[in-house]
Amino acid sequence: MLLTLLSGVAPADSDDPRLLRVPYQSDVTKLERDYYVYLPAAFSEQRRWPVMLFLHGNGERGNAKDELDYVMVHGPLYEAWVQKRNLPFVIIAPQLPMYEMGDEPYIRDRTAEKIPRRMDKGTPARDPKFASAEPMDGLPAKAPGHFGIEGPPWGWPLHEHELIDMVDNVIANFRGDPRRVYVTGLSYGGFGAWYIASKHPDRFAALNPIVGYAHPDLVDSIAEHQVPVWCFAGGRDRVVPVEYFYAGMNRLEQLGHHDVRFTVEEDMNHDVWTRVYAGEDIYDWMLAQSQQD
DSSP states (O other): OEEEOSSSSOOSOOSSOEEEEEEEEOTTTOSEEEEEEEEOTTOOTTSOEEEEEEEOOGGGOOOSSTTGGGGGSSSHHIIIIISOOOOOSEEEEOOOOOTTOTTSHHHHTOOGGGSOOOOSSSOOOOOOOOOOOOOOOOSOOOOOOSOOTTOSSSOGGGGHHHHHHHHHHHHHHSOEEEEEEEEEEETHHHHHHHHHHHHOTTSOSEEEEESOOOOGGGOHHHHHTTOOEEEEEETTOSSSOGGGGHHHHHHHHHTTOOOEEEEEETTOOSOHHHHHHHSSHHHHHHHTOOOOO
């Protein structure tokens, strides 16, 4: 059952998971938009819950009203709501506006019928991983990439303060634990996760960017606050090549960051997120991270 929550306050305790739409007025677009808040099974106001801010990729943009369901195509919300996994997080899932991206073929040609849906019984079959004719390359050269510190254009940095407001709302009204707030994202959302964590390193207990790299000039604050990082890249990825990741990852170590993980899924293309979010490791790792009082 999908509820529309107009008050912005969590409903009564329930044994069943719930997916709520929370409306807000965007300071950027000047329009009312919605974002999803997922409440796990056995959600109770008697305890504080870990919070996961999930930032989707470029293909899931929309008007955050009748197009909001595109944020369920990939990621932890797909796992929790569509695949019915009992992930013990309150998940925040906003949607990027279209901006100048509407003519991208994978956006222009998408249809709502392809959005995965929660079934009354059972779960839908998972999509196969992206096909790739590219070989596994071995050890790539180091390279800084071709984006600045904000990542690709028309991305999540434009909505930095709105994202923090969403986190604050969940902490205040959905029993979110301010010591256990995690940010994760895929592709465009991976770049966004790096950025939001760098600008607000005191707010996040862990950072999980997937197929999005950090510019080396972005990471000083992450190292200073020792925000645990687990970053993923695809060895066969030609959208965001693995060699672009090393400058930022090495910069973190040079600055004395002692909790940096970098995993290259050598056999995978750009869709590394399908393996990461379908597994257990990333959720267990997040839950093991907590800010100190």
